[in-house]
Amino acid sequence: MSDHFPVLLDEVIETLITDIDGVYVDCTLGFAGHSSSILKKISKHGFLIGLDLDPYALNKAEKKLKETGKEQFSVHHASYKQFPEVLSKLGIDKVSGFLFDLGISSYQIDSEHRGFSYMREGPLDMRFNPQGEKTAKDVLSEISEKELIEILQTYAEISHADKIAKSIIHERNKNNMNTTSDLKIAISNATNGICSNKILSRIFQALRITVNDEIQTFKDTLSKIPNYLVKGGRVCVISFHSIEDRIAKHFFKDSVIINEYDYYDRSKLDSSKKLNVLTKKPIVATRDEVFKNTRSRSAKLRAAQL
Ligand SMILES: C[S@@+](CC[C@H](N)C(=O)[O-])C[C@H]1O[C@@H](n2cnc3c(N)ncnc32)[C@H](O)[C@@H]1O
The missing domain is CATH 1.10.150.170 (Putative methyltransferase TM0872, insert domain)
Structure with missing residues (x-):
């Protein structure tokens, strides 16, 4: 299995965390590469919530989060589209930040039995869950x-x-x-x-x-985000596919998902839910990072703030 390098880690931590006492949701927990740094950074009043569809990743992530010695976190086997239900169960209305590190982890691509890779013989499975x-x-x-x-x-x-x-x-x-x-x-x-x-x-x-119905799930979830952010709260999206990058880019600009055939009257947009773009151009990996982790080559980080 390849080493695990969370992509654009410093950039994510710097962009996402505006309040060390805040609640943060890692929508794509994976092996908690980003989340363990979030947990280390937040204060004892802060809280981290991690979601993933892959039970194996959750297990690994939980161990890694425990190793930080901090306890203010909870991890859930759920699709990120279920984040409102998870927050409601935890009695949380608003959070300070959401992180999406979209797509597949190196572990998943390297696991032949999951059938994600053309380089490995395996069943045609490809389910995250x-x-x-x-x-x-x-x-x-x-x-x-x-x-x-x-x-x-x-x-x-x-x-x-x-x-x-x-x-x-x-x-x-x-x-x-x-x-x-x-x-x-x-x-x-x-x-x-x-x-x-x-x-x-x-x-x-x-x-x-x-x-995995990834595009529709991402669109549906993004459109709910502004309702759950505190004023000044942020959303960060790392994408590896131009379609996802375009969705994040346009959503951050317009604060609304416009499907090809949908008509949306922007005048009806609640101005208190309008996001401000923090990244006019996406943040990309440095040459150093690409050298250490080739997967970061096509990563694009976009961020917006309520
Ligand atoms: C690129 S990895 C995240 C790696 C993580 N940031 C880290 O540093 O360890 C993407 C993860 O998102 C998960 N995932 C994909 N779609 C999801 C969804 N709809 N809901 C929750 N998790 C999802 C995958 O199972 C995978 O573990």
């Missing part, structure tokens, strides 16, 4: 060719999406779509065996985004 409804295999077994083309075009942003989708559906119809290698072979068949790792990685990522 192993108790989640549908695996990647289930999704591929139900999807139409047209839907698959759309997913490949939107989330993988590849050319020849139609050829690749056709080949995947062809193999799926022969019951040949069970493992990461099966998917790789179908992609390879469509590209005469010439398929770069970049393309493979994008296709696997696109499927993972679909399996």
Whole structure:
């Protein structure tokens, strides 16, 4: 398993924490790389809440948080979209900061049995939550060719999406779509065996985004954030995909999610819920960080304040 380096750690801590007595929600706890630093930084009056869909990550995170010697935290096996319910159970109305470090952890990508990586043989699973409804295999077994083309075009942003989708559906119809290698072979068949790792990685990522409904979940959750921030509270988003970065960028600017087909009357926006952008341009990793952790290469941090 690769070493765990929380991405843009100093930048996140500096941007997120405005009040050491505040409550902070780490929506994507992972192995608590960011959260253990948040916990160390806050005072004994502050509180940290960590959410993750992956029970293995939660277990590891809890141990790491305990190692700080501080006790004012709680971790929950939940999707971040459930944060209002978690806060309500804890009797908390407002918080000082939310953190999203989107996507997949190095541990998850390196775990072959989770089926996230084209570089490892494993079942086509790809669920963040192993108790989640549908695996990647289930999704591929139900999807139409047209839907698959759309997913490949939107989330993988590849050319020849139609050829690749056709080949995947062809193999799926022969019951040949069970493992990461099966998917790789179908992609390879469509590209005469010439398929770069970049393309493979994008296709696997696109499927993972679909399996976990990542884009809609992120949009729905972001739109609730201003209602739960104290005045001056902040939200930080680290993204690794241009779609997520665009969503954060526009939401921070407009304080509203505008879906392609939705009409939204901005005059109706409650001005007390309007966010202020703190990062005109996204914060990116230094050369030093990229050298130590190549995963940070495509990370973008955006932040806003109520
Ligand atoms: C990039 S990792 C976070 C790493 C973490 N910041 C650290 O430093 O250890 C992303 C984590 O988000 C979790 N995740 C993805 N979607 C989620 C969701 N909807 N709700 C809660 N956790 C989610 C994944 O299981 C994964 O553990």
